[in-house]
Amino acid sequence: MKRTCCSSRHVAALTLAAAAACLPALSQEAIYDEARIPAYTLPDALTMADGRKVASAGEWRAERRPELVRLFETHIYGRAPQPTTPVTAEVFEQSEDALGGKARRRQVAVYLTGRRDGPRVDVLIYLPRQARGPVPAFLGLNFAGNQAVNADPAIRLSESWMRESRGENVLNNRATEASRGSSSSRWPVEMILARGYALVTAYYGDIDPDFDDGFRNGIHPWFYTGKQTGPAPDEWGSIAAWAWGLSRILDVIETSNDGLGIDAKRVAVIGHSRLGKTALWAGAVDERFALVISNDSGCGGAALNRRRFGESVRRINTSFPHWFCDNYLQYNDNEDALPVDQHELIALMAPRPVYVASAEEDRWADPKGEFLSAKLAGPVYALFGYEGLPAEEMPAVNHPVAGRIGYHIRTGKHDVTDYDWTQYLGFADRQMK
Numbered sequence: 001m002k003r004t005c006c007s008s009r010h011v012a013a014l015t016l017a018a019a020a021a022c023l024p025a026l027s028q029e030a031i032y033d034e035a036r037i038p039a040y041t042l043p044d045a046l047t048m049a050d051g052r053k054v055a056s057a058g059e060w061r062a063e064r065r066p067e068l069v070r071l072f073e074t075h076i077y078g079r080a081p082q083p084t085t086p087v088t089a090e091v092f093e094q095s096e097d098a099l100g101g102k103a104r105r106r107q108v109a110v111y112l113t114g115r116r117d118g119p120r121v122d123v124l125i126y127l128p129r130q131a132r133g134p135v136p137a138f139l140g141l142n143f144a145g146n147q148a149v150n151a152d153p154a155i156r157l158s159e160s161w162m163r164e165s166r167g168e169n170v171l172n173n174r175a176t177e178a179s180r181g182s183s184s185s186r187w188p189v190e191m192i193l194a195r196g197y198a199l200v201t202a203y204y205g206d207i208d209p210d211f212d213d214g215f216r217n218g219i220h221p222w223f224y225t226g227k228q229t230g231p232a233p234d235e236w237g238s239i240a241a242w243a244w245g246l247s248r249i250l251d252v253i254e255t256s257n258d259g260l261g262i263d264a265k266r267v268a269v270i271g272h273s274r275l276g277k278t279a280l281w282a283g284a285v286d287e288r289f290a291l292v293i294s295n296d297s298g299c300g301g302a303a304l305n306r307r308r309f310g311e312s313v314r315r316i317n318t319s320f321p322h323w324f325c326d327n328y329l330q331y332n333d334n335e336d337a338l339p340v341d342q343h344e345l346i347a348l349m350a351p352r353p354v355y356v357a358s359a360e361e362d363r364w365a366d367p368k369g370e371f372l373s374a375k376l377a378g379p380v381y382a383l384f385g386y387e388g389l390p391a392e393e394m395p396a397v398n399h400p401v402a403g404r405i406g407y408h409i410r411t412g413k414h415d416v417t418d419y420d421w422t423q424y425l426g427f428a429d430r431q432m433k
């Protein structure tokens with residue numbers, strides 16, 4: 001894989017002089033002042049690359065939408081392969097009486113390549129105990145293993161590689177028993193079930209471990225052809241791989257006999273932070289997701305690249321060189337050259353409902369840039385006869401606004417809270433039930 005500028009993966013291979021040339025930009029301070037944002041012009045979602053205007057939902061669907069998906073694939077996330085073999089799944093544990101009688105639980109081994117020697121994703125499902133017939137669901141990847149989502153002792157402990165930054169709950173890059181329930185504040189399972197929804201979750205590292213190893217582990221190598229040893233500059237990085245994994249989980253829901261109790265036509269995809277970027281990309285490329293939720297997704301997610309506020313393209317490509325495709329490196333300090341911006345990513349959800357959430361103290365993720373993306377996707381929703389985001393200005397903190405596009409900024413930091421979930425559940429009730 002060729003890289004044209006520095007990333008942690010390649011800095012070692014650069015001459016000293018070349019590395020030094022990269023340093024000033026790397027140490028550049030993040031912009032946290034609106035007055036310092038350079039003037040920029042956003043690409044118009046409704047203008048084709050050849051200048052033609054998109055005037056109808058039909059033209060959007062037939063021409064502009066596919067063009068935008070290709071542009072985002074080529075320049076930001078990388079193109080993921082079509083699955084060559086159907087995914088296979090095996091329920092390895094279940095209970096009709098979980099969480100003190102509130103839930104039914106399913107644990108399903110999903111073999112992403114259909115083969116037992118290929119990557120295996122353990123999917124945890126909670127269904128409302130009393131539900132009759134298939135229920136709508138929230139599907140989201142988690143950061144620390146299924147066992148971190150709830151203290152339920154029956155959840156299989158993750159054995160996959162895990163980042164050590166999660167603290168004492170991870171030892172030698174593996175989750176420990178102490179991690180059980182450690183992320184439960186982000187997953188209010190009982191609240192979700194009480195509202196009639198199922199929760200479906202899996203550990204993102206089961207799909208592709210979140211570190212830069214040149215794509216030798218995880219799902220990528222299973223799709224190399226010939227002598228290929230890594231993705232081409234326009235092929236999938238880790239975010240596209242995680243999103244692809246979400247689609248395979250949806251395949252399982254869609255094709256299993258009873259849908260595992262879930263209505264495949266009412267699955268909302270949700271994610272926080274890097275997994276919020278992932279949820280958005282999953283919703284963009286896979287229109288089977290009925291509703292899409294971005295929680296604090298920031299740079300490479302809902303935030304506009306061209307604002308360069310908080311985390312910038314250079315910064316994210318330097319800290320996490322494996323998240324995006326290599327072509328994205330061309331836009332380090334060069335955001336204006338991008339043929340797309342993130343309001344067009346939100347527009348790719350149209351006409352499906354989409355919700356973007358920010359947190360007041362999460363300035364790294366650029367709340368205003370997230371709001372603007374949600375707002376500026378509106379004209380595409382209008383083609384379908386929907387009101388997008390009914391707000392001219394950024395709403396006050398803790399004052400959610402929603403049309404077919406929802407948005408809030410809540411008090412507090414970069415996290416997923418009950419406040420966030422309360423808005424998502426209300427939005428899903430109105431848009432999906």
Ligand code: GTR
Pocket residue numbers: 272273274275297298299311316319
């Ligand atoms: C940060 C990164 C963000 C966000 C976050 C997370 O370090 O700069 O883009 O994705 O990680 O995923 O927790």
